[in-house]
Amino acid sequence: MVKGGTKETRAAGRALDPRAERSRAAALAAASDLLIEHGWSGVTHVSVASRSGVGRTTLYRHWPESAMLIQELLAELFEVERPVRTDDLREDLIRELQAFLAVLLNPKSERALRVIIDQAPLDPRYAEVLASCSRKGTDGLRAIVDDAKAAGGLSGGLDTDVAIDLLLGPLTFRRLISGHGFAERYVPDLVDGFLAAHARRS
Template identity: 70%
Template structure:
């Protein structure tokens, strides 16, 4: 993380355990405060009081509260990408399942609800939402673009539209309907997409 003691660690000794604990405590507190009161509640004073991490330490690693929020979101929405294969269907299923793991993370889900709710009202939230979306779907876009170049996705389907058609149902079902997902949900979603847009569709 930028400016953090956990980025470099101690030379030859690995990350400082105390710095790791402080980082985890500060990010957890920032997440709770963001959920409870929004962006304005995430201050050095409130995070220090909630986490027990000294304000001097917070200022040193995160000079602005926005940097703390950015790092929190980067952690919460870190997609664990699976190994790529030569099989488009398998790669799409693997990437959507990885995205679903992030979407169904309890704290990540609550934070995401706050961001989505406030994005139309506050440009800071809108910018964060756009950044999270781009980062979280980067690998999916790569898979789609490569499939288009190989002719496995036919027509002139825009990559953004393709991402929306694959990710949109997951976001709607989880964040709007509060639904859960059976084992067959993602494979069926991918199969429907490939029937409509795949070279064999």
């Protein structure tokens, strides 16, 4: 996605040596902390070098622009392990929403998401990152909904994008807009309400 330090670039070329990997990890960790503490403007080559102990020459070699460093940081923060499918619609929806909720409740990824949303209208590179995060973040849920519609578990007339909005919208609004936490039954109750309205009746 971004040239200079992405996993795709490293995989395509020669693997980095352990020292380079340690420097990269230290730089990303420092950038993550700076992003939380100071926001977008706080992540610069100078500040990351000071915080991480990694030389600026090394930082510029991997990430010629600070935006590249932030983009890779965001990609890693939103990289989550997909829940294992059980073929039980209710259980699969709950697991998928809980994985999404874990991202929202992680201070670093929550802060990063706020940065992306804030910058996307102003910078096309971050609009691209937001679109990519949105696609990756909803792929699993989209597959569950589409499979359930095909199998008859959900109404065939239900628009998949609308279904995703109905399931993820309340989580996003409650956390990013209202700033509230979540009771233990919040996700199961949300899924049950969704199924009560949209599950196909026998």
